[in-house]
Amino acid sequence: MKEDYKQTNILLESGTNELEIVEFQITPPSETNPDKKEGDFYGINVAKVREIITMPVITELPRAHPCVQGVFNLRGRVIPLIDLGHWIQQKIRPEDEDTKKRVIVTEFNGIYNGFSVHSVSRIHRISWKQVTSPSDIIEDGGSDCIVGVIKFDNKIVMLLDFERIIADINPSLTLKKVNPSKNESEKRHGKKILLAEDSNFIRKSVEESLTSAGYEVESFSNGEEAYRRICAYEKNAKENGYNITDLFQCLITDIEMPQMDGLHLTRRLRESDFYKALPVIIYSSIANDENKRKAAGVGATGFIGKPELSKLVQLLDALITR
Secondary structure (H helix, E strand, C coil): CEECHHHHCCCCCCCCCEEEEEEEECCCCCCCCCCCCCCCEEEEEHHHEEEEEECCCCECCCCCCCCEEEEEEECCEEEEEEEHHHHCCCCCCHHHCCCCCEEEEEEECCEEEEEEECEEEEEEEEEHHHEECHHHCCCHHHHCCEEEEEECCCCEEEEECHHHHHHHHCHHHCCCCCCCCHHHHHHHCCCEEEEECCCHHHHHHHHHHHHHCCCEEEEECCHHHHHHHHHHHHHHHHHHCCCHHHCCCEEEECCCCCCCCHHHHHHHHHCCHHHCCCCEEEEECCCCHHHHHHHHHCCCCEEEECCCHHHHHHHHHHHHCC
């Protein structure tokens, strides 16, 4: 049985600050084990999900990463299968080892992956306002693999950082650092970039690369934080007779973020003529035609798919160092 969430997903309008998540459990609940309570619920953005299938026939790989169970064939495409419980180090009882019944097949950063889970529950349509940043409620040691926490009446659902998971398992697929020449760095001196990105791993990587390229970077973990800071810049600019681009030269924003997503952030800025000249770049792992259309619809200047850091720097250079 195949459940194709990508095809049946109701399209969300651009900039409405809404998302749909697939809720799933990695291990089954247990009434006999007091340490295992019904509360281990996780989620992934529907936009990252290609389809959900029953457990396929797996071919093991020699000397594979411990979290990689093997590969499987899905309509002619060979896809790696990742043991999600193994990666998050969730305690799995021996009797639960054979209870993984579903595989979530994802597509982001231009790559397909399968993640084995126990069950898939339902789809929730919510506002990003309902998603709390993990740093607000979880110690630093746990927040690096979670990008959002959703509190429902009877449960808590944690949104996992799937980009971080893939980067851990296969570093060759992650962000490549930019190595600029001295002349290029000098051209970027004094140019300030605001960066909104919810993944700690991605945010730090982008910030380090842009800083090494010569840009000054101020970063935020969600769109709401970025918006508040931009409003403070606006107040300063108007009080002193500046344009907003006198204080910073570009905004780079992810789409998926707690509190306020990147499309909604861009839309709110474009509602004011004060930000008409401000370049806004959407930097997203979901670089499909639909998201590119949505980005253009809310007034984004450009769209770069992750992990293309070199292309991001090239676009920045074209927009603000000419």
